[in-house]
Amino acid sequence: MMNELLLSNDNKVIFLILDGLGDIPNPAFGLKTPLEAAKKPNMDGLAMKRGVLGRIIPVDIGITPGSGPGHLSLFGYDPQVHEIGRGVLEVLGLNMDLRDGDLAARANFCTIKEGLVTDRRAGRIPTSETERLCRTISSNIEKIEGCEVIIKPGKSHRFAVIFRGPDLADKLTDADPHKDNKPFVHTSAKAPEAEFAARVVNSFMEKVMDLLKAEPVANGALLRGFSCKPDIQPFTEKYAMKALAIATYPMYRGIAKVLGMDVKDEPADYDEAVSLLKKNYNDYQFFFFHVKETDLAGEDGNFEEKVQAIEAVDRFLPEITGLDPHALVITGDHSTPCPLKGHSWHPVPALVVTKTGETDGHAFHEKNCLVGSAGTIYSKDLMALALAHGGRLDKYGA
């Protein structure tokens, strides 16, 4: 329905996404959450003067989302309908250039003895060794049955592969026994249209084993999470806005690209990120500004670091609000509570900064968001609320 209500104007909407922002009362810190404990005069000043609070559920009650579903839902794509595969996320995270039709996979170097995968991680070989092995493979395998093979090393024993060619499909089983001391397995097609892809992947794996057979550190590779670039309606078309993504981490620029947002340069820090936003402000209507450090601190279970990450955002926030967007949303793609040291199912606090002066009159944190006037909604419905505040949605019906 929303599609037919979209207005054409130059009103600006900014999503300031603090990855893994949501948290839970922490017994070690007086039952405060990092967002509650953080000194953030700018954010709280905004929230109290012209902030509407609420909570967003990324996927569903009790469901812990990965980064893919977390961001899909933020941008109004139903994460139970659309999917960004694990392989795709991996290559995006490594800043690889993913194109339509590409087949992506996560890969490990491994140790194989007499047909058994004795160590799926090849003793967690150092990154430098993985880089060396990837160079060997790259210089020896260029194409398989007409498909280009592009590989890039990751951390430790990990690397990623893109197969580029016509007719590649991703309905493939993992070429990975998932446990040590199980027989080496090839991939197999889960549907007839993936049979060609299975042949290409398996031929790649054979060639890799052949190339590495005399290697002391690893003599094979396991591939999993096969996925093609998903076929998703571009954001620009879905919302009639030109969209720019600004993120210091490649995976989030990658997700944005998959959704058809523009990505400019690679900001080294948030000063550069803010500069990018300012420089391009006139040319776009929607801005996705991603901050990673809140999630990293949550994953580490480091309360103080999460507080500091939020306070750092608060320091550059005036540069963003100075642009006076029609709607500014500050929230996260999911919760990463410090006590859980990982993503969680908890609803994420959300702040919509209004231009009208509408406000709940509260500081911005989980407990106030629970009683905020935007209520507890699904993340996929947040875009509509933001567009409404941004003056970008017409009335429905007469």
Add this chain to the structure above:
Amino acid sequence: MMNELLLSNDNKVIFLILDGLGDIPNPAFGLKTPLEAAKKPNMDGLAMKRGVLGRIIPVDIGITPGSGPGHLSLFGYDPQVHEIGRGVLEVLGLNMDLRDGDLAARANFCTIKEGLVTDRRAGRIPTSETERLCRTISSNIEKIEGCEVIIKPGKSHRFAVIFRGPDLADKLTDADPHKDNKPFVHTSAKAPEAEFAARVVNSFMEKVMDLLKAEPVANGALLRGFSCKPDIQPFTEKYAMKALAIATYPMYRGIAKVLGMDVKDEPADYDEAVSLLKKNYNDYQFFFFHVKETDLAGEDGNFEEKVQAIEAVDRFLPEITGLDPHALVITGDHSTPCPLKGHSWHPVPALVVTKTGETDGHAFHEKNCLVGSAGTIYSKDLMALALAHGGRLDKYGA
């Protein structure tokens, strides 16, 4: 979706269900609810130290559930999709052994004069008379067209019937005029596959009339609520947990059996019930522990009795929490507010006791649950939340 996220581990989840727990502010008791008035130091201590509060809606807004839908939704079965028929509930309540394919019905002894049902309840004959009539029927009618007939007396004029044989279906109209002084009616098939069942039931009714034609207290029977044991995915399969039901009342053990939970013995009281829980704790991952007295007090409109029933649970609660389950949920299958003397549509207060120390910091009652961080959700979504807290759900997507 949840199905693919289920983890295989031995983490324990306990549902402590206080039947009809929810209530409304009672003008005769300072606008308190029984849960609010009850002295329950253990429950409130838990809630304040590591309790997340919320409210659950059994079926939908404004909809008052029976025990069937109330429990189906608690266990994550959509009560608008799945149904446990009235006949089935009746035979379960009488502790009868219900098997796959069985056709169950509720029955009344009645008075028939010249084809008119003059008294649907045969003057509410005493239970002892119903027992005597049931013995007469049982010893004279064993099988009809190859179908076994099993009957069991209930209270006053009520009894229940199970027809056991192949090809029985439950698409049958009630063989009951539902009002006095209306013509006696047979059942009729609402679908071709139920025609055989209709013939068996009607033949049974004719034989009963024939057997009782000289009886002074009742000379016929009315049957209604025809239903077969529903075809429902077993709980164990749906959630990858072995489940044990512990209930002092047969109907709830019966519902649990229909859902494929195990049922052990028949605890005479809650001391025995707690012993059962402890004795079997290592062999199961999910426990449904049912308490009936809260509902009985609500049905009687007896505020003090409902308070006492809650306080009695509070006394044995430490025995349950002493087991240190990964998640303990305390809630009800529906509300039975004392001022209404019956089931109601009101959301039911729910407490999820966490292992992480996550807490809302409030005592457990309806008013605090309204502002609890779990929000107001549908009962059918409670399982996902419990499994999340219980560490039994994997992340969704990468």
